[in-house]
Amino acid sequence: MDEYKGDTREGKYQLIIADGITRELLDILPNRYKNAIKDYLQKHGQQIEVVIMDMSPAFKATVQKALGKPIIVADRFHFCRYIYCGLDRVRRRVQQNFHDYDRKNERQLKWAAFPAHTTLEMYNLNEQQTLSQKQLKQLSELTWIDQLYNLVLLGPAGVGKTHLATALGIKAVHQGYQVMFITMEELIRHLKAEEFTRKAQIRMKRIRAANLVIIDDLMFMAMDQREANLFFHLINDLHDKASIILTSNKGPSEWGDLLGDQGITTAILDRILHRVEVIQFQGEDNHRMKNRTSIFKEESVQN
Numbered sequence: 001m002d003e004y005k006g007d008t009r010e011g012k013y014q015l016i017i018a019d020g021i022t023r024e025l026l027d028i029l030p031n032r033y034k035n036a037i038k039d040y041l042q043k044h045g046q047q048i049e050v051v052i053m054d055m056s057p058a059f060k061a062t063v064q065k066a067l068g069k070p071i072i073v074a075d076r077f078h079f080c081r082y083i084y085c086g087l088d089r090v091r092r093r094v095q096q097n098f099h100d101y102d103r104k105n106e107r108q109l110k111w112a113a114f115p116a117h118t119t120l121e122m123y124n125l126n127e128q129q130t131l132s133q134k135q136l137k138q139l140s141e142l143t144w145i146d147q148l149y150n151l152v153l154l155g156p157a158g159v160g161k162t163h164l165a166t167a168l169g170i171k172a173v174h175q176g177y178q179v180m181f182i183t184m185e186e187l188i189r190h191l192k193a194e195e196f197t198r199k200a201q202i203r204m205k206r207i208r209a210a211n212l213v214i215i216d217d218l219m220f221m222a223m224d225q226r227e228a229n230l231f232f233h234l235i236n237d238l239h240d241k242a243s244i245i246l247t248s249n250k251g252p253s254e255w256g257d258l259l260g261d262q263g264i265t266t267a268i269l270d271r272i273l274h275r276v277e278v279i280q281f282q283g284e285d286n287h288r289m290k291n292r293t294s295i296f297k298e299e300s301v302q303n
Helices: 034-044 057-067 076-112 133-140 161-174 184-193 198-209 225-238 252-259 262-272
Strands: 002-008 011-018 025-029 050-052 072-074 150-154 179-183 212-216 243-248 276-280
Touching: 011 034, 025 034, 034 057, 076 161, 076 179, 133 161, 150 161, 161 179, 161 212, 161 243, 179 184, 179 198, 184 198, 184 212, 184 225, 198 225, 225 262, 252 262
Parallel strands: 050 072, 150 243, 150 276, 179 212, 212 243
Antiparallel strands: 002 011, 011 025
16 A cells, blocks of 8 residues: 555545555555545455555554554565564564573473483393383383382392483473482482581472482481481472482392381381382393493403
8 A cells, every 4th residue: 555646636645555465456546535545444455464555653553443453554664674573573482482491401400410411212221121112111201200100220230220210310301390310328418418508408409399309329328217217208208299219229128227217117118119110120231341441452362
């Protein structure tokens, strides 16, 4: 829509209306009075989606009022700029959402304190006979976290318990869960220091707020009465609020000896084993030995 200087009796200017895509002439109004524009658009503008015009804001307001629906009214010069700005706003919003998600993931991974960035794709099923491909896939779907199931990974050192626990934890972070990883030794140290140090308070607060808590090397060492009580209270806090992954080289039947109190042991087992999947890794070849780096070449050393 544009004005054209003419010599009609009705006004000094005529108004040209054309197709914005094909530029085909549609009509010429004998004047550019706002009432004339309004009457024309109310009669012929039902199918109009976008109006491009090089006229004052008052005329643009008239067009919008006449059409009575959301519509872009822009002059020719600024039309492309408006389209660009609209697309740029969309790009910025998508980029911001991506960056927010990426920053949140990065922050959650840092807080989780994983010992290494191991993934499920790096987990080699051929190196152990405990889990099938189907079972690993089921674990990787993480539905057990929503169902508040616990996992207990048992077996000797070096069979991949910590690798699997870490990989599941990292996958959970990427799926939006809050995850915390901590060794048993470090956990006991933080529980004892929680009353006194800010660092321990922050760490334990995050552990209690997590959706998944991974405790590595459970029962690695014997506990005294106070330590056993602190550990029980933490398990009680997490019960029915979060899933727990425990790794240990000792079975539940041996935990009582290390906790030193059969009553506390029974209470802990009741809460952990209420909803649990116990995965017993057999004495498969130690993956650390298989994947070690040697200073010797492949050829054997001859005397």
